[in-house]
Amino acid sequence: MRETTDILISGGGVAGLTAACALGSAGFRVICVDPAPPITESDAHGADLRTTAFLQPSIPVLQGAGLWSRLEPHAAPLQVMRIIDAGGENPEARLIKDFDAADISDEPFGWNLPNWLLRREMVARLSGLSNVGFRPGVGFTRMLTRDTEALVTLSDGTQVSAKLVIGADGRTSPVREALGIAARTTRYGQKALAFAVTHAIPHHNVSTEVHRSGGPFTLVPLPDRDGRPASAVVWMESGPEVARLASLPVSAFESEMTTRSSGILGHLTLVSRRSVWPIISQIADRLSGPRTVLMAEAAHVVPPIGAQGLNMSLADLASLLDLVRTHSADPGVPAVTEAFHRARHLEVRGRVTGIDLLNRASMAGSPVLRDLRAKALDALYSASPIRHSLMRAGLGAGGKSATSTRD
Numbered sequence: 001m002r003e004t005t006d007i008l009i010s011g012g013g014v015a016g017l018t019a020a021c022a023l024g025s026a027g028f029r030v031i032c033v034d035p036a037p038p039i040t041e042s043d044a045h046g047a048d049l050r051t052t053a054f055l056q057p058s059i060p061v062l063q064g065a066g067l068w069s070r071l072e073p074h075a076a077p078l079q080v081m082r083i084i085d086a087g088g089e090n091p092e093a094r095l096i097k098d099f100d101a102a103d104i105s106d107e108p109f110g111w112n113l114p115n116w117l118l119r120r121e122m123v124a125r126l127s128g129l130s131n132v133g134f135r136p137g138v139g140f141t142r143m144l145t146r147d148t149e150a151l152v153t154l155s156d157g158t159q160v161s162a163k164l165v166i167g168a169d170g171r172t173s174p175v176r177e178a179l180g181i182a183a184r185t186t187r188y189g190q191k192a193l194a195f196a197v198t199h200a201i202p203h204h205n206v207s208t209e210v211h212r213s214g215g216p217f218t219l220v221p222l223p224d225r226d227g228r229p230a231s232a233v234v235w236m237e238s239g240p241e242v243a244r245l246a247s248l249p250v251s252a253f254e255s256e257m258t259t260r261s262s263g264i265l266g267h268l269t270l271v272s273r274r275s276v277w278p279i280i281s282q283i284a285d286r287l288s289g290p291r292t293v294l295m296a297e298a299a300h301v302v303p304p305i306g307a308q309g310l311n312m313s314l315a316d317l318a319s320l321l322d323l324v325r326t327h328s329a330d331p332g333v334p335a336v337t338e339a340f341h342r343a344r345h346l347e348v349r350g351r352v353t354g355i356d357l358l359n360r361a362s363m364a365g366s367p368v369l370r371d372l373r374a375k376a377l378d379a380l381y382s383a384s385p386i387r388h389s390l391m392r393a394g395l396g397a398g399g400k401s402a403t404s405t406r407d
C-alpha cells in the first residue's frame with residue numbers, strides 16, 4: 001500500500017513531536033513515525049527524567065505549534081543564571097557570577113519543564129490535529145529519493161511518498177545514514193546523572209552551574225514538590241565516577257551531592273530515580289540531502305551546558321518553518337532543503353564548538369587549570385559588555401527586542 005503526505009518525520013522524540021505539532025499547525029499533512037512509543041508518565045519504567053529549559057526564542061515556536069498554553073502552567077521560570085567556581089582545595093564556592101535576565105529583557109531567560117510531561121502534552125496536541133498521523137511502534141527503514149518525491153519504506157511495510165522527509169531520529173539517525181551523510185563525533189569519557197531533588201532553601205528562580213572538576217553540576221528550578229522547593233539536577237563526571245555515584249546508597253549519594261553543590265540550597269534530598277546519559281559532541285557534515293533535512297540530535301549533539309541542545313533544535317524548526325511556508329505547494333524543493341543547510345550549519349557549528357570549549361574548561365581536574373578557569377570566568381563575566389553579549393548568545397536572540405507574546 002502506498003500513502004502520500006507532504007512531510008514525513010522520522011523520530012518522535014521531543015524534537016520530532018514538536019516538529020509534528022508545528023508543521024501540522026501550519027496546515028501541512030504530516031506523518032510522524034517512531035518505533036519506541038512515547039512514555040508520558042514520570043513513574044513509568046524508562047520515563048525520561050531530564051528536564052528542558054526552554055530559552056526565550058523557543059517560546060514563539062511552541063506557541064505556533066499550539067503547545068505553549070498547555071506547557072506554561074507546568075513550567076518553572078528561570079530569572080537568574082548563576083555560575084559558581086568551586087575549584088579550590090575544598091568544594092566551596094570561591095567565585096559567584098550572576099546573570100539576571102532583567103538586564104537585557106522584560107522576560108525570564110527561559111522556563112523549565114520535565115521531558116516526560118513534554119511528551120504527554122505533545123501527544124495530546126497531536127490527537128487534535130486531523131492532518132497529522134502519529135504512528136508509535138513504526139519506524140523508518142529505507143528511502144529512495146526522486147526529483148518529485150521521497151519514497152520511504154516503514155518497518156510495517158507501508159510505503160509513503162513524501163515531498164519532504166525530516167530526520168529527527170536521534171544521534172544515530174537512520175535517515176542520516178540512508179543519505180550517506182557522515183558526522184564528526186567528540187567523546188569526553190564523560191556521563192551525566194539526571195535526577196530531581198528537594199531542598200530547604202528556596203531557589204528563587206535561579207539556575208546554578210557549579211564548576212569543580214569532571215564537568216558542571218547544574219541545578220535548574222522546578223515547581224515546588226510536596227510543598228518543598230525542588231530542582232532538576234544534571235551532574236557530569238567521568239564514566240566510572242558516574243557509575244560509582246549511581247550505585248551509592250541514597251543517604252551516601254545525598255551527602256556527596258550536597259557537598260558537590262557547595263551547599264548552596266542546603267541539604268539536597270533525592271526524589272527521583274538517577275538516570276545516566278552518555279555525553280558527546282557531534283555535528284553532521286551536511287544538514288540536508290535530496291528531499292530531506294536533518295534536525296535536532298540527528299544533526300547536532302552537545303553536552304548539557306547552557307541549555308543549548310533542544311533550543312538549537314527549535315531554532316532548526318523555526319528556520320525550516322519559514323522556508324516551507326514560502327514553498328507550501330512543495331516543501332521538499334532544493335530552495336528549502338539547501339537553504340536550510342546554509343541557514344543552520346554555520347550557526348550550529350559555532351555553538352557546538354563553543355559548548356565543547358566550555359565543557360573542556362569545566363572538566364579541568366588539576367588545581368592549576370582550575371585556578372586558570374576561575375580567573376578566566378572572573379575576567380569574562382565581570383566586564384559588562386562581554387557579560388551582556390554572552391547572555392544574548394545564550395538567549396540566541398537580540399535581548400529586549402526578543403520579548404515574546406503568549407498564546
Ligand SMILES: Cc1cc2nc3c(=O)[nH]c(=O)nc-3n(C[C@H](O)[C@H](O)[C@H](O)COP(=O)(O)OP(=O)(O)OC[C@H]3O[C@@H](n4cnc5c(N)ncnc54)[C@H](O)[C@@H]3O)c2cc1C
Nearest residue numbers: 011013014015053139140169170296297304307309310311
Ligand atoms: C542530561 C541532559 C540534559 C539536557 N538538558 C537540556 C536542556 O535543559 N535544554 C535543552 O535545550 N536541551 C537539553 N538537553 C538536550 C535534549 O535533551 C536533547 O536535545 C533532546 O532530548 C534530543 O531530542 P531528539 O528528539 O533530537 O532525540 P531523541 O530524544 O533521541 O529522539 C530520537 C527519536 O528517534 C527515534 N528513532 C530511532 N530510530 C528510528 C527509526 N528507525 N525511525 C523512526 N524513529 C526512530 C527514537 O526512538 C527516538 O524517540 C539535555 C540532554 C541531556 C543528556
